[in-house]
Amino acid sequence: MPTQAQIIARLPRHLRPYACVQDYARYTARDHAVWRFIMRQLTRSLEHSAHPVYFEGLKKTGIRLDRIPSIDEMNRCLEPLGWSALVVDGYIPTSVFSEFQMRRILAIAMDMRSIDNILYTPAPDIVHESAGHAPFIVDVDYAEYLQRFGEISMKAISTQADHAVFLAIRALSALKEARNASDAELANAQAGLDAALAANDHSSEAARLARLQWWTIEYGLVGDVADYKLFGAGLLSSLGESRSCLDDGAVRKLPLTVEAVNTPYDITRPQPQLFVARSCQHLTQVLEVFAQGMCFRKGGAESLRVAIDSGSVCTARYNSGLEVGGVFDRVLTDAIGNAIYLGTRGPTQLAFQGRELVGHGVETHAEGYGSPVGRLQGLPRCLSDYSVDELKSLGIAVGRNVRLDYLSGIRVQGRLDSLRRESGRNLIFSFSDCTVTGLAGERLFEPHWGRYDLGVGEAIVSVCGGPADRESLADTEAFDTTTREPAQPSPTDRQLDAIYADLRALRERGAPASSDLQPIENALQRFPGEWLARLELLELANADRAERLQRELAHLAQCDADKRPLIEMGLGGLSEATTRPAPSRTA
Template sequence: MTVLTELKVPNHLKQWVVDQNYSKYTAIDQGVWRYVMRQNHNFLKDVAHEKYTTGLTESGISINKIPKVEEMNECLRPFGWRAVTIDGFIPAVAFFSFQANGILPIASEIRKLKNILYTPAPDIIHEAAGHAPILCDPEYSTFVKLLSSIGAKAIATKEEHEVFEAARALSNLMETGIASDEEIKKAENLLTEKQSAVKTVSEAEQIARLYWWTVEFGMIGTTDNPKIFGAGLLSSVGESANSLTNKVKKLPFQLEHVIATSFDISKQQPHLFVCENFEQLTKEVLRFSETMAFKKGGTESLEKALKSEATATVEMSSGLQVTGTVTNIIKDEKDEAIFFKMEGPSTLSFENKTLSGHGKDRHFHGFSSPIGKLKSTNKQLEDFSAIDLIQHNIVIGERTTLLFESDVQVSGTVREIMKRDNKIILITLKEVTVTHNDKILFEPEWGEFDLAVGSTITSVFGGAADPENFFQTEDINQSVGQIGANKLEHNCLDTMYEWIRNIREKGQVTFEDEQELRRIENTLKVNFPKDWLLRLELVELLHTNSILHEVELQLRSQLDKLSMVDDNLSELINKGLKLLKS
């Protein structure tokens, strides 16, 4: 794909990228975009962060039509960002990885008219109109990239991974509109079951809370006079207005309070956090990062990787990075890790680049290694000089026995000693036996043994050290997954939406147009008694051009009747009519 090549999207992220396929958006979709954007801009221009209004234009977003993400991509380049379209929900680590690389992932889908107030699934209104404008602020941009780079390294638990999959399935079911009540109920029950299985708050969940209460629902300024900058507020017709009322408590941003506060994506927020400025957020995120496994290392961090049952990277004090799925840890009497094992495809890297000959082909079934110093010396093995190696009989071609302080013993013939930056990072042995007390950890029949050199574990993080090579997928999803057949039908209602849009964009109404507008009003009355948005657009067109006053009155009467049916519908209609007076 030309766009992906120009963007240089990392290989491991390409699987989430889709073509926007702009022609699939119907005139009804365009109407939904225009309604939401007109409402939001009218309200937010005075209450959002100062970058919101100019940021819309700077990021290539129009109020009147769904943006083309290719055009947004070009507009965002001067601000250090790019943009791609993705297909709905993607894993948090992938989402963070996109943003850490300065790429804004934008869902290609748009909410249905019936979900105009809120959709549980990601859509282009939220991710383009919500996220993009404020990214044009350099201080905010710095914060988002920093938070995302940290988020991409966060380690989640197995249970949290399962919650994500269940939430994704439910969200997709609810937005498609074709699932039965039984199917939705089953998906809801599964999500509840998976959520109840989560017993601890992982660092990944804490990062998610930080992201939620800032990037998604953040406010800036003072608690008495806050301004909106969170994408969830900037893209919501109702919640942005509600957020500034006394119904929603405004709390000063305090890191410990934020990461301790959970959230519910299906409900409006009962409270919001207000930061002083974006520099405060950057400072606090850096402070939080010091508590994470990728900064702390050690046994505690290794255990986080074990509980995640997902791809993680263990970095040794020599600088060697081991990527795979941690499945076992052996500890000493002080409860400190002395040996770890990974199962499944694993790789060895240095400075985030896979070592030649140590990709998944060599370590297809896994990897294991002791941790710590040798018993015979206080010097760390990675710091051994040539003389030290000879004194300890670590010589290529010679048989040796390495006894660690932990009583892990490695016996075999040295085949290779690998160094990087004057440190020994790897010793490869053949005809090897590895034991701990009376337990055999590695046998000669299993092949060569690569000893990961490192007296301590300095870092553990989620994902791969070299994701480009570890996740070697070139598969690019060309489908637009959630756009259903109902959106592809160019039906009568959609044709009328398109007529109204074309007349509005033309800027003048001819006699022939007036006759067509009369026919549209009659067709609405007979065949589409419940469609409120097209009636609203028709009223706007007639009112703006001061034509067909009697038709406008009929339409207003129809809208009044629709308003009596449902409170939410009444609010949508009244807000739309209010714009005609402003």
Template sequence: MTGNIPVHLQPYISKQYYQQYSPIDHAVWRFVMKQNHYFLKDIAHPAYVNGLKDSGIKTESIPKVEDMDTSLEKVGWGAVTIDGLIPGSAFYGFLASRILPIATEIRNIHNIAYTPAPDMIHEAAGHAPILLDESYREFVKKIGEMGAKALSSKEKLEVFMAVRHLTIVAEDPNSTPEEVKEAEKQVAEARTKVKGLTEADQVSRLFWWTVEYGLIGELDNPKIYGAGLLSSVGESQSCLKDDVRKIPFSVEECTKTPYDVTKPQPQLFVCQTFEDLVAAVDQFAAKMAFRKGGTESLDKALLTDSVATMVFSSGLQVTGTLGTILKDKYGEAIYFRTKGPTALSHDNRQLDGHGKEIHRKGFGTPIGCLKGNIALEDCSVEQLQDLGIKEQKVAKLKFQSGVKVKGNVKSILLADGKPILISFKDCKVTYKGKLLFEPSWGTFDMAVGANVTSVFAGAADPNNYYAIPSGDEAVEKVEQQGWNELETLYGEIRSLREGSEWDEQRVTQVLVSLEEKYPKEWLLRLEILELYKLNHVDHPQIVLIEERLQTTVWDSSVKQMIQRGLTLINNSQ
């Protein structure tokens, strides 16, 4: 899939260093997957249950992303490896391109029930299987397209960076409680600077309450389809209890409801069908800047302080960071200027001679009709000439807004026989005595358009606007690390399970090491118990291990995992 990935998304792609997964990592994966296969078969949507069987994702070991890519390829999708939490616009950009971005880290055993950090279990066990359903795929692609174009704010970007740092610290087994608390403090401080709800916030909430935490079917007997629930061993079952409020799905309610990634959700939204979701997001998209355009949308782009694309009614697309908006007495935008590198495009293709290197210091242009309510984009070449707009001739343009443009017409760029860009030399642009452009600044390229019909985050032609990543970087080689003692013990049990012969002596040696050095290692004891029940159902160690697991004082979440592990073992014989 990497050959089809837009340039601006390629920097987020990383590698899956498969040999770096430890035997404990594989044991964590195996535990969650076995739980999913057993407990979710009756409470998850059939699309997930069937997808889990058809996806080829194995229970016994962490999957390779390249294998998942092959599995999704048969339905027109793909999968790539990413490095943890990435910006929302990039994440949605992958989905819009029909690519599932997969964070290849895997939660540590202490967070086996749930982790706020994206990981292999969440992506592979949560998202991937249900993508094999056609209606669901359509919904995810649509919400990806919305999210990729949604406008955010610079304050929100600061929140993202703080949250990303928190997820890294929280998942790092070497982090101290003080470091986690400091990271949480940074998130809280960043959030205090945020004012209002951006489009990106609304899409994020909609995504959370559907793709991540959605329920489907009847309100009093729903099924799970959200990946966050499907990949959470704990919440996948507790979410269906009566103390979690079930609310009929609506876009309005979802976008008004905030969420906390660190806690179980107190309420969930229930849609009836995936087709209902598709229709609902289409209605919501109609209210977004990329569909509405106008001054309101320009104002939103100004707040982002990031690259956005402004589309004129002529079809001309201006990509850059919006710097200033000039408005008339009615509050309507009549002129805007970008700051920094700007590119001009049409039909999502950059215009020759109008890339960032030409407009490296920004781009300014009027918006609106000429006096007499004349929309230049509706004019033929002959009509332009009647207005005095002819190459190598001086033209004087007076806009209804009061903006005046006077200069020698250098060229007129047409698309389908109609103008989209008029370039002037020796040009002066003014508004009520205020100088907007002077001749010494060079060529004045004026966008043609009575109004701005669309504004969206990112570039019209990302493959040309963004720098192409270097392809000659040295490939990092990572040697398989040596496992510590506990990891080696897990590896021993895995080897015995996958081998053809039962070796009681080796199992006993592992148990002795556990008793001497690792009294709180519950998952490996469950794996040993499973081996005994498969190979020596009357062995006295079975009772001893069960007693140890049930009488030791555990944290409530660990106790819950142990009980579910025992239930699965006892019902799998």
């Protein structure tokens, strides 16, 4: 089995900055106790409401209930399934997350939520990403849906406004989880998010796909509206919403259709409705219905206009296979709406099958690119289909002055210096001393501008989001992968962690004596609000000590409304554990 470092080394260069190697030693004993509490309560709560695959998947994907999972252990289990896992630091760009998914890699946030955010974490964490997403990988149909979703999501066109919202969410979530964030920092970050949301109409392909992901992968139900099971990772990893969503009076259940892409969601509050899929195959069917209307399937002038409106890097593919990647700012059409000329501004690359063509990267086309689209007058086939000999018979040969007249009225005239062919097709004709004019005589290219690289093709068959060659254009889509340094543990943190470490050691050793527990109970008196350690001590306590701890916990629950539901969950779980055997699946 490859190590995490080896998996990272095999990634394309543009993905490597987002992947990390898990530093397992960074998780404290208190972190493990929080994980254990969450997982014990979740598996207890989900016993009858989660899809049965969930419990099978927990065991088969290397996720234990008693401690935070090791990514290496998970990879040993995922490898036979054709998947692997890597840790990432918080929110990563949607396109990057999608490419990991397309490559059958689970991107798992490395952080563990704090005890203060035990019910809900504002930032991605290892509970949600591993215990929520990984278990369903064992279902072949679901795994195929996840991979297919990644493939399609990579092609979605996003806007600058989408990116601004992403950056604002990332900044705010990191601050909320950081214990050393000031009120002023939080207020500024919230204001930044509010402004970004107000400026975004959320109608882009990427935004609508994000809704479909939310209502399926994150908050999906499976079955029918009268008899359903939970399978969405957001539900399966939420102590609160995994229960509250079962109230059909408060949360409507709707059959899943493609209309879900028009249903907005709010990540800050419980959802008012959820969608029910018939099966994992049904998920893929809905995804494909949406994909049929995306620009990567439709192409044409309409799709180029979507790319222009996005203001982001997109890729247009000619029927010849030539790919133009950059920020599009121009499309000319004929009288019936066919694209006859396209243009970009700023760094642009020309590529074929996702690989940048030598000599046609952003250095060559740093100021932008423009080229006609269409068939030449008098030719029965697309210019890309002609052999070199056929071109010569038409007077189109390297070293000659050539004039190309398009049906649209665009004319290209200059000295043909070279032509680029791939897979038996003409992709690029390079001219010197070249003039390009439109139907009305307008100049689209002047000789003194330098070499003119004519893109060959009669139609734009696909337009998708992102660069044509993601690795070669990665630098132009630079993203700050640095994150806020976590707060250093205080003396109080270290003292608390020592208590949790002692509790863990005693529990794993088994049948501790009363004398072993007394020092821990004494130490806890310095932390009157530490409810979770008292619950863990209660598990090990004899009758007299248990009665005293229960009184302390009852007092805490009475004094602190936020802690009350957590304490009640913990006590309920302990009560059940004493009256029946633990289910075999909770290893």
